[in-house]
Amino acid sequence: MSAALAPGPLARALRAGVVLYVVALVAVPLATLVEVGLADGPAAFFGRIGAPTARAALWLTTWTALLVGALNVVLGTATAWVLVRYRLPGRALLSALVDLPLAIPTLVAGVMLALLYGPTALAGRALSALGVEVVFARPGIVLALLFVTLPFVVRAVEPLLAEIDPAEEEAAIVLGAGPVQTFRTVFLPAILPAALSGGIRSVGRALGEFGSIVVIAGNVPGRTLTAPVFVFGEIESGEPGAAAATSIGLLALALALHAVAWAVERRTGARRAE
Amino acid sequence: MNIRVEHLSKRFGTFEAVRDVTFEVRSGSLVALLGPSGSGKSTILRILAGLDTPDAGAVWLGDEDATRVHARARAIGFVFQHYALFRHLTVEDNVSFGLDVRGVPKPEARRRARELLALVGLGGLERRFPSQLSGGQRQRVALARALAPEPKLLLLDEPFGAVDAKVREELREWLRRLHDEVGVTSIFVTHDQDEAFSVADRVLVIHRGGLEQSGTPAQILDEPATEFVARFVGEVNVLDARVEGATARAGALRAEVPTGGPEGDVHLVVRSYDLKLWRDDAGVATVERVVTLGDRVRVHATVDGAGAIVAQFPRRSSLLRGVEPGARVAVEVTSARAYGSSSSM
Numbered sequence: 001m002s003a004a005l006a007p008g009p010l011a012r013a014l015r016a017g018v019v020l021y022v023v024a025l026v027a028v029p030l031a032t033l034v035e036v037g038l039a040d041g042p043a044a045f046f047g048r049i050g051a052p053t054a055r056a057a058l059w060l061t062t063w064t065a066l067l068v069g070a071l072n073v074v075l076g077t078a079t080a081w082v083l084v085r086y087r088l089p090g091r092a093l094l095s096a097l098v099d100l101p102l103a104i105p106t107l108v109a110g111v112m113l114a115l116l117y118g119p120t121a122l123a124g125r126a127l128s129a130l131g132v133e134v135v136f137a138r139p140g141i142v143l144a145l146l147f148v149t150l151p152f153v154v155r156a157v158e159p160l161l162a163e164i165d166p167a168e169e170e171a172a173i174v175l176g177a178g179p180v181q182t183f184r185t186v187f188l189p190a191i192l193p194a195a196l197s198g199g200i201r202s203v204g205r206a207l208g209e210f211g212s213i214v215v216i217a218g219n220v221p222g223r224t225l226t227a228p229v230f231v232f233g234e235i236e237s238g239e240p241g242a243a244a245a246t247s248i249g250l251l252a253l254a255l256a257l258h259a260v261a262w263a264v265e266r267r268t269g270a271r272r273a274e
Numbered sequence: 275m276n277i278r279v280e281h282l283s284k285r286f287g288t289f290e291a292v293r294d295v296t297f298e299v300r301s302g303s304l305v306a307l308l309g310p311s312g313s314g315k316s317t318i319l320r321i322l323a324g325l326d327t328p329d330a331g332a333v334w335l336g337d338e339d340a341t342r343v344h345a346r347a348r349a350i351g352f353v354f355q356h357y358a359l360f361r362h363l364t365v366e367d368n369v370s371f372g373l374d375v376r377g378v379p380k381p382e383a384r385r386r387a388r389e390l391l392a393l394v395g396l397g398g399l400e401r402r403f404p405s406q407l408s409g410g411q412r413q414r415v416a417l418a419r420a421l422a423p424e425p426k427l428l429l430l431d432e433p434f435g436a437v438d439a440k441v442r443e444e445l446r447e448w449l450r451r452l453h454d455e456v457g458v459t460s461i462f463v464t465h466d467q468d469e470a471f472s473v474a475d476r477v478l479v480i481h482r483g484g485l486e487q488s489g490t491p492a493q494i495l496d497e498p499a500t501e502f503v504a505r506f507v508g509e510v511n512v513l514d515a516r517v518e519g520a521t522a523r524a525g526a527l528r529a530e531v532p533t534g535g536p537e538g539d540v541h542l543v544v545r546s547y548d549l550k551l552w553r554d555d556a557g558v559a560t561v562e563r564v565v566t567l568g569d570r571v572r573v574h575a576t577v578d579g580a581g582a583i584v585a586q587f588p589r590r591s592s593l594l595r596g597v598e599p600g601a602r603v604a605v606e607v608t609s610a611r612a613y614g615s616s617s618s619m
Contacts, residue, residue, distance in 0.1 A: 174325070175372035
């Protein structure tokens with residue numbers, strides 16, 4: 001660095017300020033969480049996180065999030081496919097609808113779904129007659145999570161699909177490829193990294209989802225109580241130790257997810273560079 | 275395989291891309307569709323491949339009416355202008371793709387791919403990805419890929435349009451040799467007349483969606499059927515003239531024209547190398563500019579009462595003695611053709 005650009009007192013103050021800000025904002029709360037969670041020793045920690053209600057909540061949150069991520073990879077890719085490749089009359093409207101869940105407060109999303117599928121609503125009654133319970137049941141959780149994560153895969157895949165050279169698809173067809181072979185050769189390798197990374201983002205979002213689920217899930221411990229709602233309940237009832245332990249569990253899940261995302265990006269990125 | 279195209283027409287909205295085009299391509303020949311951009315030649319090629327559907331007319335591939343046959347089932351090789359290689363497949367997998375989708379056993383497909391890559395001079399690059407190749411190499415991979423399933427017809431859309439001039443020259447010669455070796459009936463689209471004349475057995479000149487003329491390169495060059503063809507191939511002068519009998523007059527200039535052509539007011543088309551001029555103070559034209567182009571010299575002059583003309587000479591031509599700006603020169607037309615002045619350009 002040249003002498004002219006060497007830090008003066010103002011720059012030094014700025015530097016110290018920023019470090020302090022980030023540490024105070026992120027590192028200190030994180031450390032506190034770990035400290036409180038582990039305060040009574042590892043045995044107490046594992047006891048709390050392994051208690052039937054906490055364990056069931058973490059497990060419910062994990063599998064619903066993974067299921068929603070997987071569903072999004074398929075359904076989001078299909079949605080992007082339709083948006084890019086077909087000149088639907090209401091295409092702009094459909095595209096706007098895809099973005100809407102990000103703009104709607106998740107609590108409102110939960111209320112919408114609860115009203116639609118609730119026992120007094122038409123859709124809810126019809127499904128009940130068929131033996132399918134949505135509200136205050138697990139399908140409601142999955143539905144709410146699908147709603148709030150709808151745009152992730154769609155918006156990740158869409159631009160990549162749009163930029164594929166139509167001649168590449170035509171080349172495959174002229175060479176005798178059927179629709180499945182064409183998709184596998186031309187489209188899938190181009191969009192798979194984005195579809196996976198969009199799927200991982202939906203899992204991340206689903207792990208922490210609270211607002212929509214607290215309304216629709218019914219929060220029956222051991223059955224429809226998700227980890228974030230369980231943590232909220234423990235805080236409300238003055239059990240910070242149990243709240244912290246389960247939060248650490250959620251944190252571990254989120255960090256593991258980050259590691260997976262990093263590995264996926266590294267692998268697909270490396271393949272792109274070949 | 276003989277190819278026959280009958281009364282082909284295609285519209286895009288109100289734009290008539292192809293207008294009543296009929297032609298035949300003999301088995302084993304190499305044919306160029308030549309025309310300016312937007313003339314409809316690529317659309318004709320895409321209809322042959324089944325990538326576009328004609329509004330009217332028929333495409334016969336051999337004895338089969340293929341007009342409604344899906345592109346997948348036509349077994350035609352197609353080389354795209356920008357290669358359209360599969361980016362995520364290796365060179366070898368690109369070439370064997372047409373065999374793999376037909377269920378050819380993998381070892382057999384691999385052997386054939388390697389054979390073709392050797393044929394196009396890319397042996398050793400099998401494991402590369404398209405992004406690791408130069409433009410010329412990619413084009414050759416695209417050609418090998420199109421040839422792998424042994425198509426009866428090979429179509430090439432502006433095959434050398436995206437490579438630089440020097441590589442283009444090499445690829446042209448190479449394509450001609452490859453065609454002579456493989457013998458597959460081939461049609462290529464180009465807007466470059468040098469390319470059409472140096473590579474093809476026959477040239478079809480396309481203009482505004484219609485077929486202007488078809489013939490050997492010599493026929494197109496020496497006997498252009500329409501004013502458009504005459505103007506499109508080579509550097510030409512177009513003069514307003516009057517024809518009486520076998521003589522055309524454009525201002526002070528006289529020219530012999532083939533008899534049986536149009537009479538009265540015509541457009542007289544004279545190639546720049548079909549004009550001779552030499553220093554003569556009693557001549558009919560004044561030299562404006564003399565431009566040296568390597569081994570050739572281009573002389574710009576104004577003919578009394580007829581306007582500007584351009585003539586070309588070999589650099590060392592003795593005719594050029596004393597030809598300089600301002601000099602008066604005599605002009606002789608060695609060959610000219612007259613077209614009715616109402617004919618389309």
